[in-house]
Amino acid sequence: xxxxxxxxxxxxxxxxxxQERRRVAALRRQEQQRADSQHRARCLASSVLSLPSGSGPxxxxxxxxxxxxxxxxxPEEVEMEEEEEPGKERDLNxxxxxxxxxxxxxxxxxxxxxxPEWMIDVPTSLRGDWYVFPRPAGNRCFVVSSNGTTxxxxxxxxxxxxxxxxxxxxxxxxxxxxxSSSFSILDCxxxxxxxTYYVIDMVCWRGYSLYDCTAEFRFFWLNSxxxxxxxxxxxxHYHKYKFSVVPIYDCDQAxxxxxxxxxxxxxxxxxxxxxxxAHYQTGNxxxxxxxxxxxxxxxxxxxxxxxxxxxxxxxxxxxxDDGKLVTSDDPPVIFGxxxxxxxxxxxxxxxx
Numbered sequence: 594x595x596x597x598x599x600x601x602x603x604x605x606x607x608x609x610x611x612q613e614r615r616r617v618a619a620l621r622r623q624e625q626q627r628a629d630s631q632h633r634a635r636c637l638a639s640s641v642l643s644l645p646s647g648s649g650p651x652x653x654x655x656x657x658x659x660x661x662x663x664x665x666x667x668p669e670e671v672e673m674e675e676e677e678e679p680g681k682e683r684d685l686n687x688x689x690x691x692x693x694x695x696x697x698x699x700x701x702x703x704x705x706x707x708x709p710e711w712m713i714d715v716p717t718s719l720r721g722d723w724y725v726f727p728r729p730a731g732n733r734c735f736v737v738s739s740n741g742t743t744x745x746x747x748x749x750x751x752x753x754x755x756x757x758x759x760x761x762x763x764x765x766x767x768x769x770x771x772x773s774s775s776f777s778i779l780d781c782x783x784x785x786x787x788x789t790y791y792v793i794d795m796v797c798w799r800g801y802s803l804y805d806c807t808a809e810f811r812f813f814w815l816n817s818x819x820x821x822x823x824x825x826x827x828x829x830h831y832h833k834y835k836f837s838v839v840p841i842y843d844c845d846q847a848x849x850x851x852x853x854x855x856x857x858x859x860x861x862x863x864x865x866x867x868x869x870x871a872h873y874q875t876g877n878x879x880x881x882x883x884x885x886x887x888x889x890x891x892x893x894x895x896x897x898x899x900x901x902x903x904x905x906x907x908x909x910x911x912x913x914d915d916g917k918l919v920t921s922d923d924p925p926v927i928f929g930x931x932x933x934x935x936x937x938x939x940x941x942x943x944x945x
Contacts, residue, residue: 699750730862738763
């Protein structure tokens with residue numbers, strides 16, 4: 594090889610999209626929250642085990658001043674009191690929500706659903722770390738069973754149905770198992786044509802919170818526990834609506850083909866992608882994605898209040914200083930370009 598002639602070429606790493614960056618950040622936050630929770634649990638266990646068995650203080654036990662009118666707490670206890678664990682507060686709110694009524698409960702439920710983002714890029718770990726399932730068409734809702742009745746609430750918090758069900762503590766029957774105060778919360782889509790609640794996620798089960806559990810565990814728990822209750826049986830006197838699970842696949846070639854083209858007993862409305870390690874996060878999250886096209890959804894186009902497709906579709910674009918119209922993706926997608934003179938005449942504000 595002639596000197597100075599190097600066949601090696603610099604390798605340029607592919608750009609990381611904004612959505613991928615936010616996915617990584619969301620997983621890191623989950624990992625940190627779990628580490629913080631484990632640390633609090635260890636501190637609590639250490640504090641409990643170090644408490645004396647007798648009624649009086651031991652020589653090794655520090656005694657605080659008694660003339661200040663306030664109980665003394667150790668440094669570990671002070672730290673635990675100052676920091677409020679988000680997961681614990683959320684679990685308490687879920688328990689309270691099962692007993693709420695009126696505008697208060699509507700406002701609470703309106704903020705609790707885990708909402709996907711549009712899939713604008715392919716996750717780097719799609720094959721190994723993601724699930725996909727065909728999303729049923731219908732009303733997204735929470736279904737809560739508690740105190741011998743079952744209530745479903747739409748995304749705005751309003752009541753969709755009030756009915757008896759075979760869910761735990763979901764009907765006033767004699768063979769109710771478990772404490773009467775237990776409650777369950779399911780994330781569902783109500784499919785109007787066959788009057789069925791298709792369960793896409795499980796938030797709480799018999800009072801046990803699944804918010805901080807991974808999607809992999811929640812889906813396993815959902816498929817195993819829901820069948821045990823008889824909620825998937827045909828409707829009856831104490832079970833007005835049927836519940837059913839959706840088929841969930843790994844994001845390999847076979848799974849994607851089955852979710853995209855495979856037959857399902859309901860009207861398909863796109864594909865939902867869930868990261869296997871994602872906790873149930875309220876609001877929009879990049880760890881849940883939605884894909885729609887004309888092959889897997891009847892509602893790929895925007896519709897008006899009457900369900901009709903308008904003559905023109907709307908899109909929001911960003912106008913750059915050079916006149917280019919781009920999307921907010923990272924990197925942005927260029928849709929067109931406006932003439933500089935036209936921009937000045939119309940006084941359109943550009944984005945730096």
